[in-house]
Amino acid sequence: GAVVSQHPSWVICKSGTSVKIECRSLDFQATTMFWYRQFPKQSLMLMATSNEGSKATYEQGVEKDKFLINHASLTLSTLTVTSAHPEDSSFYICSAPRLRRGTNNEQFFGPGTRLTVL
Amino acid sequence: DQQVKQNSPSLSVQEGRISILNCDYTNSMFDYFLWYKKYPAEGPTFLISISSIKDKNEDGRFTVFLNKSAKHLSLHIVPSQPGDSAVYFCAASPYGANSKLTFGKGITLSVRP
Numbered sequence: 001g002a003v004v005s006q007h008p009s010w011v012i013c014k015s016g017t018s019v020k021i022e023c024r025s026l027d028f029q030a031t032t033m034f035w036y037r038q039f040p041k042q043s044l045m046l047m048a049t050s051n052e053g054s055k056a057t058y059e060q061g062v063e064k065d066k067f068l069i070n071h072a073s074l075t076l077s078t079l080t081v082t083s084a085h086p087e088d089s090s091f092y093i094c095s096a097p098r099l100r101r102g103t104n105n106e107q108f109f110g111p112g113t114r115l116t117v118l
Numbered sequence: 119d120q121q122v123k124q125n126s127p128s129l130s131v132q133e134g135r136i137s138i139l140n141c142d143y144t145n146s147m148f149d150y151f152l153w154y155k156k157y158p159a160e161g162p163t164f165l166i167s168i169s170s171i172k173d174k175n176e177d178g179r180f181t182v183f184l185n186k187s188a189k190h191l192s193l194h195i196v197p198s199q200p201g202d203s204a205v206y207f208c209a210a211s212p213y214g215a216n217s218k219l220t221f222g223k224g225i226t227l228s229v230r231p
Binding site for chain 1: 152154159160161162163164167207217218219220221222223224
């Protein structure tokens with residue numbers, strides 16, 4: 001099946017630093033990718049839609065200047081958490097939809113990135 | 119306002135029995151529904167999906183039922199196995215490629231040996 005990778009799988013950083021998370025679709029092209037975050041025992045909350053070659057679309061309440069998204073190619077989207085603070089500590093997951101014949105969107109998720117801000 | 123609801127946070131069943139996981143939604147624009155399985159510190163894994171033109175979809179031990187009039191769907195796992203123990207998320211989207219998913223809060227399933 002389709003594979004989506006994320007790097008790094010976990011990161012610990014000091015408050016005030018920026019962290020970049022990469023999301024790659026390994027065997028298919030994705031013009032759109034999605035970024036989610038998940039707090040413990042909570043649902044996956046959509047943060048933004050990453051669009052190849054254009055600006056990302058952010059969900060209500062998500063600061064676009066804090067969570068910078070770049071979708072530079074059809075297989076790579078990056079999420080940069082700028083000036084990270086402890087409240088940004090979370091599990092960040094990306095997904096990429098792949099079209100299949102005769103079916104609707106099927107989204108494949110990356111393994112997630114655990115961010116801990118000290 | 120939660121558009122996809124999984125009201126039971128957990129479910130425990132005996133190995134070999136049926137597991138029934140429920141999900142309700144409120145948005146009438148949702149046309150496509152998916153179930154994902156997730157282990158801690160991992161990304162969700164796609165299990166099974168159903169579009170609104172169907173009321174049932176089956177894949178091996180997994181069957182999803184959709185009652186569109188009640189805005190309710192359920193995932194049946196039979197027979198349940200200990201390896202099925204995980205968090206199960208229900209998700210929904212309007213029809214169309216690249217549509218963003220709205221997730222429920224998840225149900226933790228424990229299958230007892």
